Amino acid sequence: MRPVTVEEIESLAIGAWILGTGGGGSPYLALLNMRELYDKGVVCRLMDASELADDDLVAVCSNMGAPLVGQERLTDPKTMALAITMMEEYLGRKFRAVMSLEIGGGNSIQPFMGAAMLDLPVVDGDCMGRAFPEAQMTSFAIHDLQMYPLTLADVRDNAVVVARAASWKWMERISRKACVEVGSIASTCKAPRTGKEIKECAILGSTTKAIGIGQAVQAARRAHRDPIEAVLEVEAGIKIFSGKIHDIARRTTEGFLRGTATIEGLDAFRGHVFKLAFQNEFAVGWLDGEPRVMTPDLICVLDTVAGDAIGTETLRYGQRVTVIALPAPPILLTPKGIEHVGPRAFGYDLDFRSVFA
């Protein structure tokens, strides 16, 4: 276990936004909360999963809802902590630590907000290794772990416990309904995990990895080097395409933001066209009509100059972007993993082929 500096949280925000692969929501507001907490003297601790006893209990936290609502109803650590203590009361047991549901986007920082309020350590890891749009797209679901109970806290005195759910899909439907009713934003504590489950089924080390990516970007900027090259170096990633957003089409179906972005090549990619499909996160990319990169490989779209990640909601006509691929956690690449998060899980009739194969 080790203390985490506020500078590391700044780096985490940058790295996690890149690992968000277009989704997960901007970490900006969560980061602001952490700055405020650190100003008041808080210091969070990061623990390695190996420090957990098999029967320790870990809270898996996330903020659930529409990113746009989050821009008005600003996230706060008290509500996050409330979801965690509700779960403790429901179970009649105390948590040993908290962990992030998804390391991509704002949910990378949510467990730190809860941990700061409750003086609990944060486990270095998550269960996606990136961001994904659906509840069954986690390493816990791939391992067939139990999906209930779930607690959901609202800023007003509203609290919901989903005691049981028949499947991951049912859990998604019931909790989504409750979330919409309280204004499409809520803090949630997902099904609690034992230390053994974390050690065996979580994607470990992803917090440290996100911090490392952020630090690489910051170091490159300070040295006036290309921040994208820096990300590719630390993560052994591949530059897929570079160009200018030429067209962007979005639609909402079944509660998701779906669409495609077309990028016209610049520099070394001049004369080529890249098409990206997304469902909250980037799912598949085609180079001149041929599939080039697909989920679960991480497809990240970055500002070509600044190296900042760009979300599927903020993609815009004329932006100059670079598409990179980062390797996915091994669990997502198993046959079962591909079933849950491969191209067919997103409705694309493609056999998964990793760009790293």
Add this chain to the structure above:
Amino acid sequence: MRRRLGIDVGGTNTDAVLLEDDAVAAAVKTPTTPDVTTGVTRALAALVEQAPTAREAQAVMIGTTHFTNAVVQRRDLGRVAGIRIGLPSGASLPPFVDWPKDLADLVRAEVVMLEGGHEFDGRPLVPFDTRGMRTAARRVRELGIRSVAVAAVFSPLNASCEEEAAAILHEECPDVAVTLSHRLGRIGLLERENAALLNACLIELARTTTRAFTEALRGSGIAAPLYLTQNDGTVMLAEVAGAYPVYSFASGPTNSMRGAAFLSKRDEALVIDVGGTTTDIGSLRQGFPREANSVVEIGGVRTLFRMPDLLSLGLGGGTIVRREPLAIGPASVGYRLTEQALVFGGDVLTVTDVAVAAGLIDLGDRARVASLPAALVKNSLARIRAMIEEGVDRMKTEAGDAPLIAVGGGSFLVPPGLAGVSEVLNVPHQAVANAVGAAIAQVSGEVDQIFQDLPRDEAIARARAAAEDKAVAAGADPATINVVEVEDLPLAYLPGNSLRTRVRVVGDIAG
């Protein structure tokens, strides 16, 4: 005859033009003065001397960077109270959070957070704490605070809490200036609140400045109403603009681009504005600059202002040329060009000297650059061409060659036959395009709202109607209103069919 005066108060020069119908009848360039108004008075006097009919102008439009500079330089800012309505949400991130400390310390007089606000679908979040609001208003009065910013959660969708707060403030402290966030911005509470706070701290300066502008105008014998130009190339009456100084933050570059569109009679083109130190490249769509969608920082404060999407290059008339190895800028002699450049008797080799040696323009003493090696001149111009071609390519939004309009005092640096450019348009009065842009400004209205369970066309139609109402309220002639921007974004996770719709319309000034 329709006569309009356009004035651009920049950091270096104050330019003024007289437009008679669609023709530039007179144009002057004078130095900007520290007090701003003296420069305006001088520019007006010079203009009237050139064209006495300027006194008969029906409208005067001023564009100025005065308010942006006040924030950037931390001067002439008032102390304000920030009132947030939205508890129990957002309690951990109070007003002024994430402001640079020096600016917050200068501006923040009081912060109050109250229960209230709305949900994305218009339901109240919790009832508005009107008693708390009254207590806050009395405190504002006791503390002698003269300006207040009010921001409520989801106020762009339902402004009732902010309106009620304003009514209570008016009862308890009628002399206090009140800025309501929904009048300024879009969805995004912190950025909208920041805009309201910045506006509140500039309001006193804005009133003084607009009053001084009006006096300068009357002193020059001009009776026409005065308008101030805004970030988006439209105008507001000075009385109104005095209440919304933040709207004029980016009016300088916008006016140049609008002026370029007018002088070249092109609505869809790229514009290159070459000044003394930098070159800005932007893109015109329907005669207006394409806007940046990203967060814009003013003096270190995050906002969501409507700003043109510009690419700035370190290239201008004063840019320094180094010989071995050959390098163009980014350092510049700036306003000292007329002392330091070779052609003006100085000893610094600038881009202007290269241009004179190449015969692109006749300035200063040509003999002083006659000995420059031909290869140096040729290679420098090739480097400048490459910089411009690269920048133009980065700003293009469509494949194929696009026309490029060259404006600004350094527009002689833009060569013909650029790659990716169908033609370079050099227009008369290109050096005062920004004042021309001010003179032709129109009035706008904008709506950014979430619609639920409506067909897309219906949602856009409703947003359009609301935007037109806003434009008419701001002084537009209803018969001339045009839609210039429609954007819709379906929202993930929201129930039903939620569509965030943004519509912007513009029209000519009525009368």
